[in-house]
Amino acid sequence: MTKIILKDIDDLNTLEVYEANGGFSALKKVLKEMKADEVIEEVKKSGLRGRGGACFPTGLKWSFMPKVTDKPKFLCCNGDESEPGSFKDREIFERNPYQFLEGTLIACYAMGIKTAYIYIRGEYYRWINIIEECIKQLYKKGFIGKNIAGSSFSTDIYIHKGAGAYICGEESALMSSIEGQRGYPRVKPPFPAQFGLWGYPTTINNVETITNIPEIINRGSKWFASVGEPKHPGTLLFGISGHINKPGVYELETGTSLMTIINEYCGGVWKGKSLKAVIPGGSSVPPLTRDEALKAKMDSESLKEFNSAIGTAGIIVMDQDTDLLEVLTRITYFYFHESCGQCTPCREGCGWMLRILRRISEGKGRMSDLDLLISVADNIEGNTICALGDAAAWPVKWTIRKFRGEFESKIQKEEIELPNINKVHSIRHTDYYT
């Protein structure tokens, strides 16, 4: 299996070992031999797609940045990683931090950027310290700062520590957070490449995306494009959790079958039980039934067939005894908790869905509640500024559609009279000082 990021080299997280294994050769090559446009062209040809969930072609995103401008330009590396089930970026910070930083520098060179911010979630105290130390080392070595490696190219890299908000993983909310505001997403257009941080051209890339860049430069776009599934090439860091024997992060080529990952790499479902459902890409993507999981290949295109998505490749495995109502209620609580509160459909809708699900859990559900849930989800989806609304709607909509029988069995036959209670407001609006 090809490894691009989590290579089997001991102590790759130290600068000496990283350099001894070809580290910073891509940066030097770029600085010496390639023009900025050629780097972007190379990334375009590699077919690299963003690893943050939307799978947007990275080279194309880079090409949106204005070439000639007197304004400052910015790069943000998105290490907010708050999607439940996703824990790959911390693995990069821990095991190959310098490749990530080298990628950041190459990205800055390609887009003519002089300041990059690495946004890391505040909870990652340990990993923030690791990256901080690495950045210090690179300043000392002359790889960050003025006249990098003797060239005329200069860039500064800063860490911006988050403070606990899932929404800040959304690119425009991330920019709001760096600007020192509440993490509110912004309406697009204007897109960040035109009007980003402080109104200047900005590109936001996921940490895993950026970490792929040095290998694309070193080994060529042709090679990268040949790894894994042609439409979504490269490798993915699959984070496997839940009812599984060997949970962890596994770097595998895109297009690997889901059952290969579960059975061959992760030792199968735990306690000898059978599979009930799998969430293939973090809690916001629609789940797969057992039958779908048996057929699924893990890349963005193949999962569309099952109305699901690759997301952040955080695979959550659930065994035969899992209560899907409980799982869905927990997921919905998460989105209710994390909704920033700007858009009414998301702010109120998440609360409505949560209360209906909780009512069903308490044995007070009605058959019509299932369609009501789907209807609320449908009215959130696509009607919000950012994708958090969709992320909240998809699991509700698709878990109920795919496992309707299980939900129906939780509902008693006779109709129940319900008191007319309707509490509103998102948590982030009521959490004032008392």
Added chain:
Amino acid sequence: MFSEAELIEIEKIKKRYESPQSSLLPVLWMIQEKKGWISKESMSYAAELLNIPYEYVLGVVSFYTMFFKKPKGKYHLQICTNVSCMLRGGYELYKYACKKLGINKEEITSDGMFSIEEVECLGSCATAPMMQVNNKEYFENLTFEKFDELIEKFKKEI
């Protein structure tokens, strides 16, 4: 509140950003590090320091869950109960911890040692159930026994 050296540090931080108010998050982190939580007085101080309205600071502090709006115990235990942890016993651990310490969410033990909070996914899904302490160190692959040991260890550390 801040010493001379810390004020110099803040001036350095301000230079990283295009506008001075952008250093609000780092400043709030420094305050919390120093005081353990962020009081109204602290927010007024931050507002003055960065020349922004108090209400603006209040808006930011109330948005982010890691900024504590109330004092916490010496050891603030943050137990994840999100899906991946839930599937591997996150709730059981949380309930066990509450019972053992005799406190609920937002409460502090009478000796001021412990407080507890149920938190959202901390990116530790493969090593669930887990807990973070004081917004810092992770303790992963927890069992009731390991949790007991940790509590004993914390008690001895005073």
